[in-house]
Each structure stands twice: as structure tokens, then as C-alpha cells.
Amino acid sequence: MSSGIGDQIIIEHYNKVAERFGLSPQSTLGDQYIRNAEISFFIDTLKLLLKDESSQSLFDIGCGNAHLLSCLRALFPTLKLSGMDFHPELVKLAASREIDNCTISQGDMRKDLSSYGQFDFVLTERSVINLLSIEEQYSAFTNISKIIKPGGYYLFSESFEEPRANINRARKQMKLAQDVNPSKHNLWLREEDLEVLKENGLREIEAACKPNHLSTHFYITRILHSIALPKGGEASEFQNFFNLALPAAIGNYSPILFRAFVKSK
Numbered sequence: 001m002s003s004g005i006g007d008q009i010i011i012e013h014y015n016k017v018a019e020r021f022g023l024s025p026q027s028t029l030g031d032q033y034i035r036n037a038e039i040s041f042f043i044d045t046l047k048l049l050l051k052d053e054s055s056q057s058l059f060d061i062g063c064g065n066a067h068l069l070s071c072l073r074a075l076f077p078t079l080k081l082s083g084m085d086f087h088p089e090l091v092k093l094a095a096s097r098e099i100d101n102c103t104i105s106q107g108d109m110r111k112d113l114s115s116y117g118q119f120d121f122v123l124t125e126r127s128v129i130n131l132l133s134i135e136e137q138y139s140a141f142t143n144i145s146k147i148i149k150p151g152g153y154y155l156f157s158e159s160f161e162e163p164r165a166n167i168n169r170a171r172k173q174m175k176l177a178q179d180v181n182p183s184k185h186n187l188w189l190r191e192e193d194l195e196v197l198k199e200n201g202l203r204e205i206e207a208a209c210k211p212n213h214l215s216t217h218f219y220i221t222r223i224l225h226s227i228a229l230p231k232g233g234e235a236s237e238f239q240n241f242f243n244l245a246l247p248a249a250i251g252n253y254s255p256i257l258f259r260a261f262v263k264s265k
């Protein structure tokens with residue numbers, strides 16, 4: 001897809017998101033189990049990897065309304081934070097939080113990012129999948145790799161095609177009619193797309209939780225719940241129960257994967 005049409009889709013989608021959700025944690029993601037798991041993944045992995053908080057820096061690319069940055073500020077009061085987003089209204093919302101020691105700017109990860117500086121940590125939270133061509137995703141991964149300091153880290157929560165095939169196979173077996181599909185403002189990644197990170201000196205490492213942490217949750221919400229819920233029924237108690245009853249990270253059914261990479265020194 002050319003970036004002209006892609007940009008239009010993204011701008012129109014996030015105009016609605018900005019207007020409807022403002023500073024809410026529900027902005028860009030209704031499922032708060034997933035949102036909280038993402039935040040825990042970033043926080044717990046930072047706790048593992050941070051060496052000297054007050055001299056280190058973190059850049060959230062595609063920061064949206066800066067909900068994640070505000071959670072990080074609450075736990076890491078001296079870490080230097082930066083956030084950037086493509087959408088002007090989301091940038092305005094993010095800036096309106098006036099997070100201490102945190103620069104918010106409007107930008108585009110498809111373009112060279114070197115003017116932002118070099119960072120100990122770069123994060124993306126479902127933002128690379130907002131680039132609607134493989135070439136743009138490739139450019140973004142290259143640009144991201146270049147602004148990570150040697151020995152620094154890239155942490156992401158992004159969606160992938162391989163687990164989608166698994167969940168759709170499982171749905172078919174249960175005679176569930178519709179496939180799980182990416183929405184029109186997303187292009188989900190494939191494992192092979194991560195080669196570009198390797199080419200730029202990034203190596204995958206273990207994070208504080210497994211990449212497939214959300215797999216059980218996706219099985220509950222996209223399979224069990226779909227089979228069990230009677231017409232007009234309400235799913236929240238059912239989902240809460242099984243989220244607590246079953247261990248996380250069973251199988252590979254979550255398109256959203258949590259991954260961590262270190263840049264060679």
C-alpha cells in the first residue's frame with residue numbers, strides 16, 4: 001500500500017481514537033487485560049535490564065496518548081523519557097500530561113531518527129504494525145536499530161501472523177465461523193521481518209515474561225468464550241475466571257508477542 005493511502009487510513013482511525021478516548025488507557029486497546037500485561041512486560045523487563053536509572057534514557061516510538069510513558073514515570077522517577085507519535089492529536093494529548101523530564105514530539109519512524117539522539121531503551125507498543133507496507137516496516141526497524149546505543153535494548157509488543165494461523169486453525173476445529181483478522185489500520189509482522197534487526201546488530205534475549213505470555217488469554221477470549229457464551233450473554237466473569245485459573249503463556253495463540261533485543265557493543 002502506498003504511504004499516501006496508508007497515512008490517510010492511520011490519520012482517520014486515530015482521529016476517532018483521540019476524540020473518543022482522550023487520555024484513557026482504553027485508547028488504542030479496549031482489552032485492559034492485554035493493556036496491563038503489556039505494561040507489566042515493559043516495566044518488569046526494564047527492572048531486569050536497567051543499570052543506572054538516572055543516567056539512562058528511553059524512547060517510546062508511537063507513544064499514542066503517552067499512557068505507557070506515564071506508567072513508566074510513576075515507577076522510574078529519574079529515567080530520561082521521550083515519546084514520539086505520527087498523529088498530531090495524540091501528540092497533543094501526550095504533551096498535555098506534562099510528564100516530568102519527558103520530551104514529546106511529532107515524527108515518523110519511517111524516516112531517519114538520528115536527530116532524536118541515542119537511547120538505552122527503545123520501545124514500540126503495537127506501532128510498527130501501523131505501517132501498512134513491509135518496506136515501511138523494514139525502514140522503521142532499520143531506523144529504530146540505529147538509535148539504540150551499543151549494549152542498549154529494543155523491547156516491543158507487536159502482532160504476528162504465525163500465531164494468527166494457529167488461533168484460526170483452532171477456531172475452525174471448533175466450527176467458529178469467522179477468522180481472527182488484523183484491522184485495516186494494521187499489517188501484522190512475520191518472523192522473517194525480524195531479520196533486519198539481526199542485520200543491524202540486534203540479538204533476541206529473554207525478557208521478564210515469555211513472548212507468548214498472552215497466548216492463554218487469546219485462547220480464552222477467542223475460543224473458549226466463543227464456544228461457551230450463549231446469545232446475549234456477558235463474558236467478563238467467564239474471562240476473569242479463566243485468566244486467573246489458567247497459567248499464562250500456554251501455546252502460541254496470541255498474535256501479540258512480547259520480545260526483547262540487545263544491540264551488540
Ligand SMILES: C[S@@+](CC[C@H](N)C(=O)[O-])C[C@H]1O[C@@H](n2cnc3c(N)ncnc32)[C@H](O)[C@@H]1O
Pocket residue numbers: 010014027028029061062063064065067068084085086087090107108109110124125126127128130131
Ligand atoms: C496501536 S497505537 C499504540 C499507541 C500507544 N503505544 C498505545 O498503546 O496507546 C499505534 C501508534 O503508532 C502511531 N504511528 C503510526 N504510524 C507511525 C509512524 N510512521 N511514526 C510514528 N508513530 C506512528 C499511531 O499514531 C498510534 O498512536
